[in-house]
Every structure is written in C-alpha cells, then in structure tokens.
Amino acid sequence: MFITDYNQHLLDNVKKIHFIGCGGSGMYPLIQILAAKGYEISGSDVLDGSIIRSEREMGVKVSLGHSADNVIGVDMVVYSAAIAKDNVELNAAASYGIPTIERSVLLGYVSRLYRESICVSGTHGKTTTTSMITTALELAGRDPSAVIGGKLPLIHGYGKAGKGDNIVIEACEFAETFLKLTPYLSVVLNIDNDHLDYYGSMGELKFAFKRFALMTQFMIFANADDKNTMDVMYTLDRRVRTFGIENDGDYQAINVQEYKPGFFEFDLKEWSKVTGHIRLGVPGRHNIYNALAMCAVCRFAGLTVEQCAEAAASFKGAGRRFEVYGECNGAVVVDDYAHHPTELRATLNTAKELGYKRLIAVHQPFTYSRTKMLFNDFVDVLKIPDIAVITPIMGSREPNDPTITSAKLAAQIPGSVLVNSLEEAADWVKQNAREGDLVITLGCGDIYKASKMMVAGNQ
Known part of the structure; x- marks a missing residue:
C-alpha cells in the first residue's frame, strides 16, 4: 500500500x-x-x-x-x-x-510534529539559509530539529533531533516535493529557470511556489529583489514580509561593504530603523540574501539582532558549499555544489574576488536536459574562470542524449580543457596547478571525488 x-x-x-x-x-x-x-x-x-x-x-x-x-x-x-x-x-x-x-x-508528516516548522525554499541558497537559521537557533539555545541538504559542522550532520519547538527544513522544489510540507513559517529565496524538464515552463514552476506559499500557516518571508518571487507574492492573500538589498524590504541590507576580498558586512535595517550590524563568515555577495532571510525569520522567532549577528559571523559554510578540501601543488582546492548557471556565476564571481593569481574551474555538467536547455548560459559562465576543465555530463536519472555532450560545451569556451573522467580531471590539475591558484570543483554529482584525488598526498 x-x-x-x-x-x-x-x-x-x-x-x-x-x-x-x-x-x-x-x-x-x-x-x-x-x-x-x-x-x-x-x-x-x-x-x-x-x-x-x-x-x-x-x-x-x-x-x-x-x-x-x-x-x-x-x-x-x-x-x-x-x-x-x-x-x-x-x-x-x-x-x-x-x-x-x-x-x-514522511518529511511532511515530521514537519507537523512540531509547533513551528520553518521551511526554506528557493532555486538557489536553500542549504546555506537552512544552515544559517539552524545555526542561529542552535547558538541561541533553542535546540531546534533540522533537515538540511548539506552537512552542517555545528551539528555534525545533515540534521538533528532537538527538543525545541522549531524544526528547520530545506524545502526542495524538485518534482514538487516541497508541496508535501506544512510550513508554519516559509522562506522563498528566489525562483529561477531550473527543473523545467519537470515543470515544462516558468509559469508552472512559479505556480508550484505559489502553492507552497499558500500552504504556509502563518508568515512568508520573500526576496523583494527577485522579480519571479514577487510576481508570486503579489497574487497571495497571505501575510508576507520581505527582505532585500536594492528594494526597500521590511528587512534590508544597507551600507554593504567588503571587509576583506569576497567577504561582506552590512547594517540591518528593520522597516525604517537600523537595528544592528551583520558580518558574514562565508564569502560571496549572494550570501547577503541568505543572511537577510536568516535575520528576518529569526527576528520574527524572537532572537535578538546580536544573536543573528553571532550566527552570521560563526557560520563558515555547509558541506559542498565553497568547502576547502586542501592543497595541490600549493594551489587551494575548493568544492562547491553549484550546478545551475546562476549558481555557477555567483560562486565563480565570489572566487574571482578572493584575489588568487588564477582561477581553475573543474565543472561536471549535471543532466542532459539542463545542459541542453541552458547551454548558452553555461557557455557564458564557464568563461569567467581563467581555465575551465569540463568533465563528461552526469546523466543521473536521465538516459544518455547523444545530441548534447561536454565536447560541444568545451568547443564554445576558449582555452577550456576537455577530460574523459574525474581521474583525468584530477591528473590535469596535479600536472598544471601551481601556488597562487584557486581550483574549484563544481557540480551536484560526484565531482567532489576529483577534489579528494587532487589533494591526496598533499596534506
């Protein structure tokens, strides 16, 4: 049954x-x-x-x-x-x-075992934001339960069973799985053109997010700077609070500055009043939005601005989110889960800002349909690094599609390197990386194995 x-x-x-x-x-x-x-x-x-x-x-x-x-x-x-x-x-x-x-x-049933479930949705940033909220509640002594898509060092795993009233859940839009949840509070970080092989169109994807938002029992927190998200919010008869940088959200980051290359800080404005200062412990401008979502949710849940600031500063990232693996020939080797062009752009731009001599990106395309549908976008973002190393496409749940290959992708990217396996990718880096380089492996498949091969024997 x-x-x-x-x-x-x-x-x-x-x-x-x-x-x-x-x-x-x-x-x-x-x-x-x-x-x-x-x-x-x-x-x-x-x-x-x-x-x-x-x-x-x-x-x-x-x-x-x-x-x-x-x-x-x-x-x-x-x-x-x-x-x-x-x-x-x-x-x-x-x-x-x-x-x-x-x-x-079953996750939907588990979400209903708690008085206050916090469900974090969005095409990008779910794992980081879920981890940040969990970190804030944990450090504040709330003892939350959590279900996260990445490993959070603070709790030594992908989630935890707490004794508090809150459960923090990463709410994934793939195949409408987030529609099984019953959020007390929900977050919509952004809505981008992903999983269209399942949804068929951006309209259907936005409709799924609308249904998710409508299932929220109390309050929705939405990114005021993301047009697709606000398109959905404008159609709802629900309580919504907004956060943003460019637009005047209920929670806004103002006076945004880099305190060191790639790392940002800002003043938090709640409605019309500056209430505190937030300094991020993870690099990348895109993480300002994730931190704003954390602040909005946690302030609503009763945490102080100081507790939110402590969480933002102490959070150093979840597993496979700009995770430092070690060194290869003196080059720093980092792994990241980014697999959609928008995520790749954010991650690669962050990497560029860190001031290394060369940026070498080793990318494993994930699924034939995504690579084919967003081909030109992938070509554009993979021109950002100094050298792009392209591995074979990982088909995952899809059958092989001979009309789209990594070779076609590499042919459009000047100076790119095409390899036939993760082992070849690691060997190329071992032969060519040098001190002062930043090597980053990118993808949501098993590309992290290449990072491990690169640093093996260099510890």
Missing part, C-alpha cells in the same frame, strides 16, 4: 519503522528525529558508511543488503526516490500489506 495522500492518523498505530536506503543523507535526519520521538527504527542499505555507523550507535538495526526478511514485523516502510520500484523489500512490504511511504511524504 503506497501512501501518497495526507492522513493525519498515519503514525497513530506505528511503532516500528523500516528505512530502505537508510545510509542516505536525506534519510538520516528523519531517522534521528523519529528515534528521538520513541519509534523503533531499522534500516537497510547496500554500502556501509559514516551515516550507517552513526545510526548503529543510536541503536538502529541496520542490515547491509536488501532482503524480504528485513521488513517482517514492521508497521511502516520508508523508501527514498532513489529506490527502484521493484526493490525486494518494497515488494515484500506490499505482499505483507505493510504501508509504504516515500521519504518526502
């Missing part, structure tokens, strides 16, 4: 929950939270890893490999979108009459 429709009594008689693919970063916070709520948790996965080791330390019974026996006696089975529909454990659950639920649907 696959559960897709909302049923408020879904968890009423559930005591034992089994997670297929329990080693995934999206599963781990849910397991933490539900275990803390008193549910008996088991799980299975094909590979061991740090998440599975942490789960076992929590008392979760984890089986390596999938087997029908793993679901015997459980009350509910949870699976991720990555699990094949013919998975042996899913089939066994169906034959035993055990309810099965996809991870994003």
Whole structure:
C-alpha cells in the first residue's frame, strides 16, 4: 500500500519503522528525529558508511543488503526516490500489506510534529539559509530539529533531533516535493529557470511556489529583489514580509561593504530603523540574501539582532558549499555544489574576488536536459574562470542524449580543457596547478571525488 495522500492518523498505530536506503543523507535526519520521538527504527542499505555507523550507535538495526526478511514485523516502510520500484523489500512490504511511504511524504508528516516548522525554499541558497537559521537557533539555545541538504559542522550532520519547538527544513522544489510540507513559517529565496524538464515552463514552476506559499500557516518571508518571487507574492492573500538589498524590504541590507576580498558586512535595517550590524563568515555577495532571510525569520522567532549577528559571523559554510578540501601543488582546492548557471556565476564571481593569481574551474555538467536547455548560459559562465576543465555530463536519472555532450560545451569556451573522467580531471590539475591558484570543483554529482584525488598526498 503506497501512501501518497495526507492522513493525519498515519503514525497513530506505528511503532516500528523500516528505512530502505537508510545510509542516505536525506534519510538520516528523519531517522534521528523519529528515534528521538520513541519509534523503533531499522534500516537497510547496500554500502556501509559514516551515516550507517552513526545510526548503529543510536541503536538502529541496520542490515547491509536488501532482503524480504528485513521488513517482517514492521508497521511502516520508508523508501527514498532513489529506490527502484521493484526493490525486494518494497515488494515484500506490499505482499505483507505493510504501508509504504516515500521519504518526502514522511518529511511532511515530521514537519507537523512540531509547533513551528520553518521551511526554506528557493532555486538557489536553500542549504546555506537552512544552515544559517539552524545555526542561529542552535547558538541561541533553542535546540531546534533540522533537515538540511548539506552537512552542517555545528551539528555534525545533515540534521538533528532537538527538543525545541522549531524544526528547520530545506524545502526542495524538485518534482514538487516541497508541496508535501506544512510550513508554519516559509522562506522563498528566489525562483529561477531550473527543473523545467519537470515543470515544462516558468509559469508552472512559479505556480508550484505559489502553492507552497499558500500552504504556509502563518508568515512568508520573500526576496523583494527577485522579480519571479514577487510576481508570486503579489497574487497571495497571505501575510508576507520581505527582505532585500536594492528594494526597500521590511528587512534590508544597507551600507554593504567588503571587509576583506569576497567577504561582506552590512547594517540591518528593520522597516525604517537600523537595528544592528551583520558580518558574514562565508564569502560571496549572494550570501547577503541568505543572511537577510536568516535575520528576518529569526527576528520574527524572537532572537535578538546580536544573536543573528553571532550566527552570521560563526557560520563558515555547509558541506559542498565553497568547502576547502586542501592543497595541490600549493594551489587551494575548493568544492562547491553549484550546478545551475546562476549558481555557477555567483560562486565563480565570489572566487574571482578572493584575489588568487588564477582561477581553475573543474565543472561536471549535471543532466542532459539542463545542459541542453541552458547551454548558452553555461557557455557564458564557464568563461569567467581563467581555465575551465569540463568533465563528461552526469546523466543521473536521465538516459544518455547523444545530441548534447561536454565536447560541444568545451568547443564554445576558449582555452577550456576537455577530460574523459574525474581521474583525468584530477591528473590535469596535479600536472598544471601551481601556488597562487584557486581550483574549484563544481557540480551536484560526484565531482567532489576529483577534489579528494587532487589533494591526496598533499596534506
């Protein structure tokens, strides 16, 4: 029995929950939270890893490999979108009459276990902003729960089970998964032309964000400088507070300055009054918006400006968000999750401002449809670095499309280097990078593995 429709009594008689693919970063916070709520948790996965080791330390019974026996006696089975529909454990659950639920649907139920859920949406900046809000609430002693798309060093993971009233959730628009949530407070950072292979048009994407906003129980916080976001906000009969730099939002960054190359500070104006000063611990002008969203939400939640400023200064980034891996031949090696042209532009411009002699970008295009649809935009942004190294396209969930290749992309970018694998990319950097360079790997696939190869033996 696959559960897709909302049923408020879904968890009423559930005591034992089994997670297929329990080693995934999206599963781990849910397991933490539900275990803390008193549910008996088991799980299975094909590979061991740090998440599975942490789960076992929590008392979760984890089986390596999938087997029908793993679901015997459980009350509910949870699976991720990555699990094949013919998975042996899913089939066994169906034959035993055990309810099965996809991870994003369960996340919606978990969001309703808390008095105040804070759901952060937007095409870009979700992980950073979710991490910043979690950092602020954590440092303020609120002990929030959290479900984050990246690893936050402060809480040693992708989320946590807190005892406070708040849960902070990264609300992803991919395949409308954020529509499973019930936000008490919601954030809309921006709406850009991504996932159009699913939505079909910008109009449909904006409509999805409108439905997300309409599900908000109390207050929406929206980016006043993002036209697509405000197009949606103007159609709502809901309470909205705005933040921005250029436009006069309810929360505005004024007197914006760089206190060192690539790192920004600003005065926070709330309505017509300057209330404090914010200095960011992460580089990039785009992070001003993420910090403004954090300030708007956390001020509304009762934190002081000083507590928001402490969070902004102490937050040094989430995993795979301008994450420093080490050095190669004296060059600094950084990895970043950016995979859409807008994200690439923000990240590469930030990298340029840091004052290194050369910027070498190693980019792994992700999905054929995105590369094809935004081809000219990718060409433009990959001209920003001094050298662009292009790896093969990672198709992920898509079948191979021979009409779009990395070679076509590289052919339009002067001085670019085309490689056939992550190993080749790492070898090229090892042979060509030198002291004074900044090397940045870019993409949401497994390009981070190339960074690890580059710094191996250089520590």
